[in-house]
Amino acid sequence: MRTWNTHPDWDNRPIRLSDEERKNPYVVLDDFFSCFHLQDVREIMWDWLVAGLSCESSAYNTGYARSNLIFVYEKLELLIEAAYGLQRKRRKRLKRKQRFEANR
Numbered sequence: 001m002r003t004w005n006t007h008p009d010w011d012n013r014p015i016r017l018s019d020e021e022r023k024n025p026y027v028v029l030d031d032f033f034s035c036f037h038l039q040d041v042r043e044i045m046w047d048w049l050v051a052g053l054s055c056e057s058s059a060y061n062t063g064y065a066r067s068n069l070i071f072v073y074e075k076l077e078l079l080i081e082a083a084y085g086l087q088r089k090r091r092k093r094l095k096r097k098q099r100f101e102a103n104r
Contacts, residue, residue, distance in 0.1 A: 029087040038084050042077065049073045 014022060021028050036044075052060045052069050060066045 026087065026090055029083050029090075033084060033087050038081070041080050045073060045076060045080075
């Protein structure tokens with residue numbers, strides 16, 4: 001089970017990133033999108049949402065909790081798509097740079 005960090009100084013700071021990942025967050029994006037296709041992430045997130053909303057004894061048993069879950073789902077989907085776009089743009093730039101340097 002994953003631990004919850006309750007130290008107040010950690011509230012709005014990355015706590016799981018290594019020093020290398022903090023310096024270059026694209027390492028995390030490259031790793032993530034080498035493990036999952038964008039559509040895979042959408043399907044996994046949808047399955048989580050459905051499970052959270054359809055279970056009888058759920059943490060999402062109030063209208064407020066369910067609406068929050070949907071809101072977070074929508075924002076995570078946007079975040080994942082934006083991260084995917086950033087990672088793809090970076091990979092294209094790096095490939096162009098490599099081709100340019102190879103042709104010098």
